Amino acid sequence: MPHQPPPIHTGAQLIAHSLKSLDVRILFGIVGIPVIEVAEACLALGIKFVSFRNEQAASASTYGYLTGRPEVCLVSVGRGCCMLWLV
Numbered sequence: 001m002p003h004q005p006p007p008i009h010t011g012a013q014l015i016a017h018s019l020k021s022l023d024v025r026i027l028f029g030i031v032g033i034p035v036i037e038v039a040e041a042c043l044a045l046g047i048k049f050v051s052f053r054n055e056q057a058a059s060a061s062t063y064g065y066l067t068g069r070p071e072v073c074l075v076s077v078g079r080g081c082c083m084l085w086l087v
Contacts, residue, residue, distance in 0.1 A: 016041035024072050026050060026063065032076030039074060 008014050015038050019027070026048045031039045039049050064071035 010037065010041070012037035012041040016045050016047065019047060019072060020045045022070055024070050027072050027074055028052065028063070029072075029074035030054070030076060031074070034076045035074055 008017055019042060024047055027039065027042050028050050029035070029039070030052055031049070043049055063069070
């Protein structure tokens, strides 16, 4: 029987599945209340999360330059808002 992907029920799961389909393997960022669900959904799909203390360090594009792979930065920018950059 063919493997069925798990159903998508939330926006966070949709983001995580989209990143997985782009072959993103590592997510950089700062997890705050507005984005914790996105980070957890990514972790559930096997995308690693590397945490930083500030946005400037998390958004550094060194990983992308050195590996040629897409870099994603996930940060909370205020009440109820989140930003996701794909470099």
